[in-house]
Amino acid sequence: MTRYLLVSRSAEYETRLRRLLRARLQTVPGEYLTFGPGEVVDRVTDHPRVALLGPLLSFEETSTLTASLAQEHPGIGVIVVREQRSDLEDWVDGIEIHAVLSPEATDATTEALLDRLDSWLTASGRLPATSDDANEVDDLADLESALDLVDLGGNEATESPTDADAVVAVAEVEPSEPDWVLPPIGDTVRTEVIVVAAPKGGQGKTTTAINLAAGLAEVAPNSVVLVDADVQFGDIANALDLAPQYSLVDVANAGHDEVALKALLTHHDDDFFVIAAPPSPELADEITGEALGEFLARLATMFRYVIVDTTPGLGEHALAALEQATDGVFVTNFTVPSLRALRKEFELLVALQLVPANRHVIVNFVEKNTGLVLKDAEAILGARVDVQVPRSLGVVLASNAGVPLIHHDVRDPAAKAIRGVVLRIDPNAVPTRKRIQRKARAK
Template sequence: MTRYLLVSRSAEYETRLRRLFRARLQTLPGEYLTFGVDEAVDRVRDTPAIALLGPLLTLRETKTLSETLAERHPGIGVVVVREQRADLEDWVEEVGMHAVLSPEATDAATESLLERLDDWLVTAGRAEAPEPTGDEADPQGEDATISLVDLLLKPESAVEEPAAVATSVDVVTEEVPEPAEPEWTLPDVGGVRTEVIAVAAPKGGQGKTTMAVNLATGLAEVAPNSVVLIDADLQFGDIANVLDLEATRGLAEAVDAADDEVLIKTLLIRHHDDFFIIPAPRSPELADTIDPARMGALINRLATMFRYVVIDTTPGLGEHTLTALEHATDGVFVTSLTVASLRALRTEFELLVTLGLLPQNRHIVLNAVEKNTGLVVADAEPIIGAAPDVIVPRSSGVLLAANAGVPLIHNDPRDPAAKAVRILVQRIDPDAYPTRRRIHRRSRSHESQ
C-alpha cells in the first residue's frame, strides 16, 4: 500500500521521489488539475497518510488540493514543496499544511521530515501505522537539515505533539544535490545507412505529420526524385491535404501492387518539391483491408526503388506501426513537452526494446516547446530515459505553412520551428542545408501551378 502522495508539475522532482520512496509513493501529475481538483483527486488510490503538494503548483491549486484531500482523507498530513519566499506567510495563512519542504532538500532531510510527520500522525490517531514494505530507508537522525516551516495542527485527541514537528521557522541553506540519474535509459543504437525512416508518436496531435512532410522535403533537396513519403496513418492520414494534393489513389492500392514495381510507379503522386507520395487510404474503412505483412513487402520494394522511404505512421503501436518500425533503419519519435506525452513515449520505448523493434538509428523530437508551462526541456530526459535530439519551439508558422499547403522549411526558412526541423533533416543527411536557389526555385514552381 502506498503511504505518500505527490502532486507536482516537476517531472524531475517526481523522478527523484519515486527513486527515494519506491512503492510507498503514488504520483499525480499536476496537469490533471486542468480538469478540476475533484477530477484529479478521484485518481488517488488507497488512503495516503501524507500528501506532498508541489513544486510548480499555484497558491490557489495548493489551497484547493489541501482542502479537498482533507475532506476525502480526514487526518491526512500536508507538506507544501516550494522555495522559501517573501510571500510564505500568505501560504501559511491560506493553506492547511503541516510543513513547507524545499525541493532542493537532500534525500536524507526529505525522508527525515516525512518520517517524523508520519510518526506524529500515527501517534495523534490521524493515520494508521504503515505496513512493512521491505524497502524502507534507514531512519535519519533528528538533526537532519531541511528548509521547512513547521506548523502545528492540534489533534482532536489529547495526544501531545512530538518535538519533531515544531512550531517555529527553521531555514537552513543546503547544497543543491546533483540531478538524479534516470531510472531507465534507452539502450545505445548502432548507426546504419539510412534508408527507411518511420516517424512515430505515442499519441495524436504531436506534430508527427509535420515532421514526416518536412523530412521528405529536405531530403529531396539532396536526393531529388529519390524520396517517397508514405502516409501510413491509415484512418485519418492527411498528408495529401497538408500538401494541397488531390488523391485519387492511396496506400490500399499500393499495398495490393507490392510485387509489381511498374504498377507501383503509376500509383505514385509527384510533389513539385521533387519527391513522391503514397497517400493514406481514401476512406477509413479501407484501412482494415491493408495486411501488415503486405505493407512490409511494399516498404521493402520501395527501399529498392528510392534512396529514402519516409513513413508517417498511425499514433500508438498498432500492428501497422510496428510493421513500419520493424522495416525501418531510422525511427523519428515525436512528443510534446507534457507529462502525459513524455510518459507515453517512454512506455512506447520500453515496449519496442522488449520486442526488439527499436530502429538502429533513433531521433527524439521534442515538439511545440514553449515557456511557462510548468516543464522545461531538462525534465524530459529523466522521463524518456534519453535526451531529446531536436527541440522544436512552438510557432504559428507551422499552421500557416499547413494552411498554405507548403512544407514549413520552404514556406518560411527563417521561422524558428523551420530551423529546428532543418536540424532533424540534417541528422539524416548532413548535406541537406538550405540555399537561396533551392527555396526560390520551389516557391516559383508552387506559385505557377
C-alpha cells in the same frame, strides 16, 4: 510514312507527341524494355529517321536501345527526352545521341529540333533525302549554324564541330521544370527507411514527416517517397493540398511490377513522391501489417529515402513499419503526459527489440514558462532529446497553405529546428537558395 519513333513510359508525353506529329509518329511502350531492347526493335515498323527515347528511361535502357536501333536502322537520329542536367556529360559520352530535349519543351521547340536533326541527317549523308523534307539544307556548314549548337555548360559554342558524327545539339527550353525520372540507386548507396512515430495523435508527427521528405528531396530529388501509413485517418494529402488518384491500398496491391507501381505515385512540386492514406477508414482493412512491411521493403529497393508516417501508438501497422526502419523519428510534445506516453512506448519497443538502429527524439511545441525545462523532459523520457521545436504559428500557416514548413518560411524558428532533423538524417542537406527553389504556387 513513319518519320519518327517514340519509346517512352510517360502516357502524358506520348499523348502530347501523338497530337503534334500525328501519322508521322510510331510509339512503342517503354514497358517492353523489361524484356530487352529486341522486344522494342521488333515492334518498329517502316524505317523511322529519328527516335525519341524517354522520358522515364534509364541510362542503361537508353544505351542498349540506341545500339539496337542503330544496328537495325543504320543512320537513325537519336534524341533523348529528359530534363536532369547534372549528369548530362555522362549520357553524351556514353551513348551516341544527337540531342537532348526537355519533356517540357514547347511544341514549337520540339518540332523545330526534329526538323533540324532530320535535315542534318540528310545533309551529312546518314539518311537519304525524302520528298517531304521541308527544311532540307544544302550543306553541313549551313546546318550547323541552324542547329544553334551549345556546349554542355549551356554556353554558345565558339566553334562548329568538324566531325559530323560527333555533333550534339542540346535543346534549351524555358521554363526548366524538374525531371520526373526516378534516379537509380547505386550499389554503394545505403537506402533508408525512416519511420516517424508518436504514442498518440496531435504531437506533430505528420508535419515532421512532410518536412523530412521536402528537406531530403533537396539533396536526393525524385528519390524520396513519403508513405502515409496512418491507414484510417492519415491526412498527408490534405496537408500538402494534393488530390491523389490512388492511395496506399492501390499502390501496395500493385504487385511486383515496378513500372505499374511507379505509375500510381503522386508527385509533389518539391521533388518527392507521396503515397496517400486510403480515402476512407473502412479501406484500411484491405492492407494488413504484414503487407505494409513487405511493401516498404520493396520501396526501399526503388528509393534512396522511404519516409513513413505511422498510426499513433504501436498498432499492427506501426510495428510493421518499425520492423523495416533504419531510422526511427519519435515525436512528442512538451507536456508531462506526452513525455510519459513516449517513455512507455520506448519501454515496449525495447522489450520487443524493435528500436531502430538510429533513433531521433523530437519534442514539439516547446515554450518557456511552462514549468518544464529540457533537463526535466529528458528525466521523464529516460532518453536524450535530440531536437526541440518551438511552438510557432508558422506551422499552422504552412499547413493551411499546403506547403512544407521549411519552404514556406525558412526564417521561422520551428522551420530552422525541423531542418535540424533533416540534417541528422543527411548532413549534406544544408539549405541553400538553389536547393530551396520551388515552383510558384497559386495564392
